Amino acid sequence: AMITLRELMDYAAENNFGMPAFNVNNMEQVRAIMRAADKCNSPVILQGSAGARKYAGEPMLRHLIEGAVEMFPHIPVVMHQDHGSDEGVCLRAIQSGFTSVMMDGSLMSDMKTPASYEYNRDITAAVVKMAHAGGVTVEGELGCLGSLETGMMGEEDGHGSDEKLDADALLTDPEEAAQFVKETNVDCLAVAVGTSHGAYKFTSKPSDDVLRIDRIKEIHERIPDTHIVMHGSSSVPEEWLEIINNYGGDMGQTYGVPVDAIVEGIKYGVRKVNIDTDLRMASTGAVRRHLEENKSNFDPRKFLKAAEDAMMGICEARFEAFGCAGHA
Ligand code: G3H
Ligand code: 13P
Ligand code: NA
Ligand code: ZN
Numbered sequence: 001a002m003i004t005l006r007e008l009m010d011y012a013a014e015n016n017f018g019m020p021a022f023n024v025n026n027m028e029q030v031r032a033i034m035r036a037a038d039k040c041n042s043p044v045i046l047q048g049s050a051g052a053r054k055y056a057g058e059p060m061l062r063h064l065i066e067g068a069v070e071m072f073p074h075i076p077v078v079m080h081q082d083h084g085s086d087e088g089v090c091l092r093a094i095q096s097g098f099t100s101v102m103m104d105g106s107l108m109s110d111m112k113t114p115a116s117y118e119y120n121r122d123i124t125a126a127v128v129k130m131a132h133a134g135g136v137t138v139e140g141e142l143g144c145l146g147s148l149e150t151g152m153m154g155e156e157d158g159h160g161s162d163e164k165l166d167a168d169a170l171l172t173d174p175e176e177a178a179q180f181v182k183e184t185n186v187d188c189l190a191v192a193v194g195t196s197h198g199a200y201k202f203t204s205k206p207s208d209d210v211l212r213i214d215r216i217k218e219i220h221e222r223i224p225d226t227h228i229v230m231h232g233s234s235s236v237p238e239e240w241l242e243i244i245n246n247y248g249g250d251m252g253q254t255y256g257v258p259v260d261a262i263v264e265g266i267k268y269g270v271r272k273v274n275i276d277t278d279l280r281m282a283s284t285g286a287v288r289r290h291l292e293e294n295k296s297n298f299d300p301r302k303f304l305k306a307a308e309d310a311m312m313g314i315c316e317a318r319f320e321a322f323g324c325a326g327h328a
Helices: 005-014 027-040 050-056 058-071 087-096 117-133 174-184 213-222 238-246 259-267 277-293 300-321
Strands: 019-023 044-049 077-084 100-103 137-142 188-191 227-230 270-275
Touching (some): 005 019, 005 137, 005 188, 005 270, 019 027, 019 077, 019 300, 027 044, 027 277, 027 300, 044 050, 050 058, 050 077, 050 087, 058 077, 077 087, 077 137, 087 100, 087 117, 117 137, 117 174, 137 174, 174 188, 174 213, 188 213, 188 270, 227 259, 259 270, 259 300, 277 300
Parallel strands (some): 019 044, 019 270, 100 137, 188 227
């Protein structure tokens, strides 16, 4: 059944677990997540970006998710809008049947330029008023996601400016978070703690000073009733990086957010963990390997099935590690 993010987050908080929120654009991603959830008996958050609706087409994306709910009636599913850039994007997601929306007012609607506190507060409060009137959950974001190593916002394919940001902008301030929650009434808050979108997050295994899990603890102490969301939380699996490069790909050496660090964050109030890159990498690696090893094959179902199975493996590992397995 379809549920709201708020219901799932409240239950996760009572039971001290976190939820991976996987981005979906196509059937194989949806099937991989649902099959893994079925196997682990976990609830699910399927999140679609505005880019996903553009890629699949709004009716197709909506029906993919409705199809998932119909095929797995015993699995609770949240249909969440990822990174809404303005009120219109959030409203159209609600009209499409999303039970939860993210209003990302940390950036202007170009999704590149860092926004002022007042802009963020006003646009997020407006979305909360509209969404809550219809029983829809709202996630806000305070602070700019980006690397504390380089000051760059990351994300090679869309968001993020080319300007360098200082640590102040790249770390959510706990006092400001408390004020933001009070002034907007958001259900969940995405925070900046040194993670960034995309594959190129850290140049080596992240130390405590570039991945600030301690900051999550401080924020949680100030806003214990607001569910904390970690974005840019792919772990960038070394084994998939190697498979991609061994089968004709060309990705640079890079490190993601270790699963252990996320598990630590979950102890301090993280309830939703956004993951897109890991499934993209598993999918690409599996397709490259399959085509290389099966040169006579021209049936896309064969290599797309390989991609689905590879993604399913990652989903299962995250459901188990974050503690949501067994909670469907
Ligand atoms: O935060 C960004 C997500 O990875 C979604 O990316 O806008 O390319 O669908 P997208
Ligand atoms: P990754 O690029 O680390 O997978 O992050 C995805 C994300 O935060 C989507 O909102
Ligand atoms: Na989101
Ligand atoms: Zn994100």
